[in-house]
Amino acid sequence: MATPRKPAADLALWRWLPSGKAWAIGLPFVFLLVFFMVPFLMVLKISFAESTMDVPPFTHLLALEHDKLAISLNFESYRTILEDDIYLAAYVSSVKVAFFTTLLCLLVGYPTALLIANARPALRNLLLMGIILPFWTSYLVRVYAWIGILKDQGLANRLLIYLGLSDTPFALMQNTFGLYVGMVYSYLPYMVLPMYAFLVKMDTSLPEAARDLGAKPWEVFLTITLPLSFPGISAGCLLVFIPSVGEYVIPELLGSSQDLMIGRVMWSDFFNSIAWPLASAATCVMVALLLLPMVWFQRVQNREPQTA
Amino acid sequence: MKNIGRHLGSGFLALVFLFFYLPILSVVVYSFNESVIASQWTHFSLKWYFKLLDDTEILDACRTSLELALATACSSVFIGAWIGYVLANYQRFRGSTLFAAMVNAPLVLPEVISGISLLLLFVSLEQTLGWPQGRGMATMWIGHTMLCVSYVAITVQARLSAMDKSLTEAARDLGAPPLRVFFDITLPLIAPSLVAGWVLSLTISLDDVIMSAFLSGPETTTLPLVLLSRMRLGLNPEINAIGTLIIAVVSFGVVINSYYMMKREQRQARYLRMAVLSNSSEGRLAHAPPA
Numbered sequence: 315m316a317t318p319r320k321p322a323a324d325l326a327l328w329r330w331l332p333s334g335k336a337w338a339i340g341l342p343f344v345f346l347l348v349f350f351m352v353p354f355l356m357v358l359k360i361s362f363a364e365s366t367m368d369v370p371p372f373t374h375l376l377a378l379e380h381d382k383l384a385i386s387l388n389f390e391s392y393r394t395i396l397e398d399d400i401y402l403a404a405y406v407s408s409v410k411v412a413f414f415t416t417l418l419c420l421l422v423g424y425p426t427a428l429l430i431a432n433a434r435p436a437l438r439n440l441l442l443m444g445i446i447l448p449f450w451t452s453y454l455v456r457v458y459a460w461i462g463i464l465k466d467q468g469l470a471n472r473l474l475i476y477l478g479l480s481d482t483p484f485a486l487m488q489n490t491f492g493l494y495v496g497m498v499y500s501y502l503p504y505m506v507l508p509m510y511a512f513l514v515k516m517d518t519s520l521p522e523a524a525r526d527l528g529a530k531p532w533e534v535f536l537t538i539t540l541p542l543s544f545p546g547i548s549a550g551c552l553l554v555f556i557p558s559v560g561e562y563v564i565p566e567l568l569g570s571s572q573d574l575m576i577g578r579v580m581w582s583d584f585f586n587s588i589a590w591p592l593a594s595a596a597t598c599v600m601v602a603l604l605l606l607p608m609v610w611f612q613r614v615q616n617r618e619p620q621t622a
Numbered sequence: 623m624k625n626i627g628r629h630l631g632s633g634f635l636a637l638v639f640l641f642f643y644l645p646i647l648s649v650v651v652y653s654f655n656e657s658v659i660a661s662q663w664t665h666f667s668l669k670w671y672f673k674l675l676d677d678t679e680i681l682d683a684c685r686t687s688l689e690l691a692l693a694t695a696c697s698s699v700f701i702g703a704w705i706g707y708v709l710a711n712y713q714r715f716r717g718s719t720l721f722a723a724m725v726n727a728p729l730v731l732p733e734v735i736s737g738i739s740l741l742l743l744f745v746s747l748e749q750t751l752g753w754p755q756g757r758g759m760a761t762m763w764i765g766h767t768m769l770c771v772s773y774v775a776i777t778v779q780a781r782l783s784a785m786d787k788s789l790t791e792a793a794r795d796l797g798a799p800p801l802r803v804f805f806d807i808t809l810p811l812i813a814p815s816l817v818a819g820w821v822l823s824l825t826i827s828l829d830d831v832i833m834s835a836f837l838s839g840p841e842t843t844t845l846p847l848v849l850l851s852r853m854r855l856g857l858n859p860e861i862n863a864i865g866t867l868i869i870a871v872v873s874f875g876v877v878i879n880s881y882y883m884m885k886r887e888q889r890q891a892r893y894l895r896m897a898v899l900s901n902s903s904e905g906r907l908a909h910a911p912p913a
Contacts, residue, residue, distance in 0.1 A: 334800060339715055342705045346724040353739035360742055370745045426638050431632045443633070443880060448642050451872045453829050454846050455865035458853050462652060465857070467662070469648060485759050499641065553730060560732020563831055564842030567853055577734045582835075584738065597738050608727060615726045 316362040332510075354601070361594035362387045371588045391595035400579065401596065405603065408576040411565075415497040416505075419554050420547070424503035427546075431513035438519070442510065449503045457496055457567055464492050464568070493569035501558055505550040512546030513539075545614060552611040556604055565602065576600060647868060653862035670863040679848055680864065687845040690759065691827040694766040698823040699816055701767065702774025707808075709775060728772045737836035740765050744837070751812035758839035765833040770826050775821035776913070781815035782808070821879075 317614070363372035364386075377384045395401040430441045448456060462471045464487035469485040485494055516539070524534045562577035576596065583593040656667035674680060705725060712718070728736065744754055744761050754760050789811070793803045831846045838847060845864075852858050 335712065338704075339712060339721075342701060342708055343717065343721055345701060346649065346705075346721070349740065349743070349764060350724050350728065350736075351720075353736075353743040356742040356746055357739045362840045370749065386809050422638065425631075425634055429635050443876070444639055444642070447873065448646060450825055450876060451646065452846070452865065452868045454831060454853070455649060455850055455861070455868060456645055456850070457863060458865065461857055462648050462862075465646060499645070502642075556730040557732050557824070560734045562734055563850070577679050577732065580734055580738065581835075589783055590742070593738060597735055600732070601735060604732075608730065611730055612723055615729075616722065 329376055332572070357594045357597050360591055361391055361598050362389070363591045363594075364388045364390065365589055365591050370590065372590050388591070391591045392599075394442045394592060395595055395599060400574065401576075401599075402581045404574045404576040406601070407573055408559050411493065411497065411561075411573070411575060412555050415494065415501060415558050416551050417557045418494065418498045419502050419505040420551060423502055423550065424509060424547070426502075427509035427513055431510055431516075438514075445503055445510075453500060454563065457500060457564055460492070460496055460499065460568060461487065464495065487568050489570045490573060493565055493573055496564040496568040497558060497561065500564060504553040504557075508549040508553060509543060509546040512543045512549075516542050543572045548610070549614045552607055552614065556607050556611065559604060560600065632775050648868060649862050649865045653859065653861075653866040655738050655859065658859065667714065670859045671867075673860055676864055677860065679847070680860070683845040683848040686759075686842050687828055688900060690762055690766060690844060691824045693769060694827040695820045695823040697763070697767045698770035698774050699820045700820055702771045702823075703778045703812070703816055705771065705775035706778030706782060709779040725775050728768060729776075731829075733769070733832040737765070737833045740768065740833070741836040744777050750835050756839050757837055758842045761837040761839075762834055762842070762844070766823075769830060769833055770819075770823035773822050773826070774816075777815045777822070778812055781812050785811055821875075823854040850869040 334599060359375060360372050362375060365371060366373055373386075373388075375385055376388065377386070426445075430438055430445070433441060461468070465471075466483040466485070468486070470486055471480075474480045474484065486495075520533045520542070521538050523540055525531075529537070560577045561575060562581055563577045565578055580593050580596050580600075583589045583596065637644075652663075653670060654666050654668065655663055656669065657664040695770075709722065715721075720746065740761075741757075744757065747753060748755065790803050790807050793807050798806065829846060830844070833852055834844045834847055835850075840846065849861055849864070855885060
């Protein structure tokens, strides 16, 4: 260390206290550790506990018996998850639903973002506000609204019967169809907004130059617009995929009881059967499952901090 | 050929917006329906709104939700702005990757996970420290703050990164201590992002179901929890009425906000024009030959 020697008078007590910068970083750091990181470690710990009928309903891992520290790790919960078909099915169906939700949102969202980005500036702001406005209104009420449309005597079925397309009402909710309608409806803005942010910032001289050089519209799109908007696409996909794996409300209100999603299984373990170690283990498996997409999201976020 | 493409585009956008707004519209329309069967239109009536006034469960839940949301918005802005300041000003420090990860992860993490983990933290704390005693307002407040902090942090960080660094540097060069620089220069400049973060936190908290479900106590329930428990039973015209009220308040807020934003932009444009004009006239004077 090449730091110059300080006079002895400077070696007072206050020099050993953290600097202003250390306080500025340290306090929020400790806050995040206590309320974000430590809770995770808690879940990890309790996933190795045994379920009991006490309050709280799990055992301690550490016990001091006859001057010996005993650590008992119980892998029962993880074995249940591996062996019980319900859990495997729930994980598979959650990932499947999240994947198709992301795909559908991408198919609808990309053209939407592209059309809004290419609209006249005055119209563009209005359209953008139109996408954001439902986002601010209660998510619960918007999901509930679909019950009125999709149920047997709902608007959609009465329209179909009125048009003579059908005599009997179709089952539009409490099945996979209703689930996807609700999922796409709720998550579409998360897909459109980051893609729009990239598309609107894009240098328009590049596609123009390509057109001037004789490229066909679809060639311009495939070789210039699409690759340049890729960071927006990946941000949007991750913003849809990761939270929708754990979705609870939409499958509960619009999905069927057969489409078991892991959020619902965890919820019922926790509240209905008070199997806290089991729910904790299911949480740990879910975090492990989402770790890779989350690391990817972290990298996307760091590359383009303004688009959040 | 080009026209066909444009019409197709407009048609597609119209369909997307229909998809977005039809459900919202149907909630509003059927809230004024007299019939108990929520999807059968009989005739116009305000009776569901009057019913809301007598529904103490919903009124109590509304009060809890509002108090919680106001507290959450304030705490989230305070902590979130602090975190955003750290992210924007200190790029590299020990643990900075972990710090950034802990800010970004809650943006996408399924709420079931954060809900369960915070609940287990509180249960363990109660066992070892005796606090918090049971669950209720305090635990929900912390949970909701954790949901909102990241959004505020990232908004503030973006604003700070876009800010002109020379302003704070000039203040420092003129001898202002760091806190003075922060309160006199940085804070007024990031004020719009603080307001945006406050409003966003307010709406996230008012809307939250899952975190509240894990962290609420037997005596304190929020409005979304009451609504969810009634929605499980199916359609209910009272939910339409309260949904319409929420939609009305939010739309009003968004319209007012965009009006002020527009006004501010116009004012800024006018100042800019005036500045340019006065600069150029001064320039002319400076070049004028001395009398």
